[in-house]
Amino acid sequence: MRDVAVIGVGCTEFGEHWGTSFRDLFVKAGALALEDAGVTGERIDALYVGNMSAGRFVEQEHIGALIADYAGLATNNTPSTRVEAACASGGLAFRQAVIAVASGMEDIVVAAGVEKMTDVGTGASVDMLASAADREWEGFAGATFPGLYAMIANDYMHRYPLTREQLAQVAVKNHENGAKNPIAQFRNRITVDTVLNSSLVADPLRLFDCSPITDGAAAVVVVPLERAREFTDSPVRVLASAQASDTIALHDRRDISTLDASVAAGKRAFAQARLTHKDIDMLEVHDCFTIAEICAIEDLGFCKKGEAGRLTADGATALDGEIPVNTSGGLKACGHPVGATGIKQIYEIVSQLRGEAAGRQVDAEIGMAHNVGGTGATVVVHILGA
């Protein structure tokens, strides 16, 4: 196996892009990544595109070919593959690109993620997102995606000392970071009261506990480490790429408020990179809901079960904390175009490790990305190092 490095990254602004189509979003992110990498399109060996549900959001399937075409690569007949694992589609696309390069099959590979969610109404997108869980046995009973995470939150709060205020601090901290990120959907600061006074979506989760509906795309370029210096003076190494599965339905989990796939993928990543928690300087975790960030920090082993709420309230996960979490603003404030999120996490870590994160810059040499599909049926974890 060959070592792999990221040589370029690009990301659109996240938000409601009414004037921009699905394919234009992707083209923009792809062009930014290639420009950053100093690579021209005809040199690309392959594309891997994370996308959850263009079929239902914009009634378009066959995304791989569409994207290769509009990226100007149809005349080169460049292979392009869509990768889907619900909200973990982006992380998984990155992993496929890493595997392709590590194996020696391909040299210059683009991993991208794109989602255009605002072309459908809220009711339709609620229904759509529920398909990341078990349609037949959760969705049929009336489970929404926030509803499933709300059941995780209630189970968690019944068993561990997490207060409603501590949970709100996750959103407050992520908005604080989002306010410093020029691509973030929300750049406004909020308070605990903003969260506690927002409307209930699924008890105990309120509107400000939930990540928004977002349009956006992100892309990165990976090459064998031995070739990285041909393109850049600041390559970022992929130190680990791990993935794990669990039951599709929340009700079948061993433990409702532990994502065993996060635990497994985290352990595999640490073993691959031969690193321990002390070596990680920053984390981008999958905070689709505030409770998800609490679970992620614990399930990845950064503290014991039941402690992440207090850590958050104490500021340990803030930009100037012991272990900054979601410096991008996370899914909550940066936005969550589902298929693009996992690639945006890589974009954020690379930006931080290269010292290009401006107002939200942290002192980091090694970062970890954690991307979740559904309520934890797929988890993808990457460790990157400067």
Add this chain to the structure above:
Amino acid sequence: MSVSRFWRKIPQRYNLVGTQCTTCGRHFFPPRSLCPDCRRSGNIVDHKYTGEGTVVTYTVIRSASDQFEHTTPYALAVVELDEGPRLTTQIACPIEDVAIGMRVKSVFRRVAADGESGTIHYGTKFVPVE
């Protein structure tokens, strides 16, 4: 949900019929046709559940998809059946009465209305045991 997709699971949805692996004795609801413990050496038979269980966790859904919008707010729960398996279901009672650890039993109820086709879907919900 398409009509054929719904009808396929009518015995399970209406009567709480799941499966059991006679090799290891493990019960499944929702039904599985492969035992995750025994895999190919498992032997799967139908099993009708008594319908009694306990609320493991719950929420109150305030904002739902179009199919369920007319019933909000409603209580949704993970219920552990006395035979062992867990399922996701609505609890048909005043929403403020639902609690973790509450004993419940299954009842046959209308679950969703499909706006486009006008089809009413029936299935199992749970109610508190008096």
